[in-house]
Amino acid sequence: MRLDRFYRTRTSPSLSFEFFPPKTEAGEVRFWEAYRALAALGPDFVSITYGAGGSTRERTERIVVEIAREGAITPVAHLTCIGASEESLAALLGRYAEAGVVNILALRGDLPADDPAALAGPFRHATDLIRFIRARDGFAIACATYPEGHPESPHGPEDDARYLKLKQDLGACVAITQYFFNNDDYFRFVELAASMGVTIPIVPGIMPIRDFDQIARFSAQCGASIPEWLAARFAPVRGDAEAMEQLGIEIAIRQCEALLAGGAPGLHFYTLNRAHMSRAIVQALGLHARDRA
Numbered sequence: 001m002r003l004d005r006f007y008r009t010r011t012s013p014s015l016s017f018e019f020f021p022p023k024t025e026a027g028e029v030r031f032w033e034a035y036r037a038l039a040a041l042g043p044d045f046v047s048i049t050y051g052a053g054g055s056t057r058e059r060t061e062r063i064v065v066e067i068a069r070e071g072a073i074t075p076v077a078h079l080t081c082i083g084a085s086e087e088s089l090a091a092l093l094g095r096y097a098e099a100g101v102v103n104i105l106a107l108r109g110d111l112p113a114d115d116p117a118a119l120a121g122p123f124r125h126a127t128d129l130i131r132f133i134r135a136r137d138g139f140a141i142a143c144a145t146y147p148e149g150h151p152e153s154p155h156g157p158e159d160d161a162r163y164l165k166l167k168q169d170l171g172a173c174v175a176i177t178q179y180f181f182n183n184d185d186y187f188r189f190v191e192l193a194a195s196m197g198v199t200i201p202i203v204p205g206i207m208p209i210r211d212f213d214q215i216a217r218f219s220a221q222c223g224a225s226i227p228e229w230l231a232a233r234f235a236p237v238r239g240d241a242e243a244m245e246q247l248g249i250e251i252a253i254r255q256c257e258a259l260l261a262g263g264a265p266g267l268h269f270y271t272l273n274r275a276h277m278s279r280a281i282v283q284a285l286g287l288h289a290r291d292r293a
């Protein structure tokens with residue numbers, strides 16, 4: 001399945017799950033368990049992160065190619081470009097093409113604080129990578145976007161909507177958002193992007209909250225805000241892992257219902273390599289393959 005054709009012809013909301021490549025043998029076992037449990041729900045695709053959170057890049061390639069070889073679910077390979085050489089990216093894309101991997105989520109990646117030389121490379125933004133991939137035949141390109149504005153965007157969502165239009169013009173066929181907890185931010189962003197000529201689907205990224213404090217810390221870095229109502233709902237269950245997970249599931253179900261009711265073109269779940277919460281949410285929404293067929 002190619003993402004560009006898929007999103008041109010889909011008749012129901014897309015369903016996708018994001019994983020990171022495992023770092024240890026135990027992590028590898030957990031990854032495949034989570035992958036198989038979620039693959040059983042019949043997602044349209046799964047995506048595998050690249051170099052995020054300290055994971056090595058070879059692992060992304062190995063996992064993506066293994067999923068492609070199995071043939072059950074379409075893999076989307078995340079690819080970051082900051083600090084990379086044209087040669088290394090061309091070689092990786094060549095290997096993906098040979099393995100039948102045709103869908104790439106093109107990203108800049110986070111700026112390396114300890115390696116200023118990375119900024120001197122040929123790739124400064126995801127747009128440079130999209131242009132680079134587009135110059136090669138055979139790939140469908142997805143990109144990232146930020147309903148609340150990327151932390152580096154001086155004018156907030158305005159900047160990200162403008163660059164999303166550029167990403168579309170350069171060849172991206174779908175955008176996946178950073179996670180957010182206030183649906184109004186998403187709907188406002190979709191409207192803003194549409195007013196600038198963005199027509200590609202903007203698929204909301206969903207982060208089910210399993211550990212509120214951890215998410216609050218991470219959100220401060222990646223520019224997702226934590227609404228007061230969310231903190232207030234979690235306050236009584238902090239320290240109770242099971243209650244927190246149950247509440248995280250309930251909140252995500254309500255969020256997803258409202259997103260779909262408002263016309264979101266699909267749902268992309270940040271699974272953190274755990275199946276339980278995403279599966280419970282998808283089943284409650286009746287979004288698994290049988291219901292979407």
Ligand SMILES: Cc1cc2nc3c(=O)[nH]c(=O)nc-3n(C[C@H](O)[C@H](O)[C@H](O)COP(=O)(O)OP(=O)(O)OC[C@H]3O[C@@H](n4cnc5c(N)ncnc54)[C@H](O)[C@@H]3O)c2cc1C
Nearest residue numbers: 049050052078107108109110125126144150152153163178
């Ligand atoms: C769905 C999703 C998946 C992700 N997967 C990964 C992953 O696998 N690995 C990983 O390391 N990170 C991942 N990230 C994080 C991402 O790499 C960081 O958020 C990074 O800081 C920005 O990447 P980007 O592709 O959005 O960059 P860009 O689109 O380049 O945006 C970065 C900043 O530059 C601005 N900008 C964009 N284009 C231009 C331009 N042409 N000229 C001037 N300014 C511009 C933007 O407004 C923004 O402020 C992911 C993020 C999302 C939302």
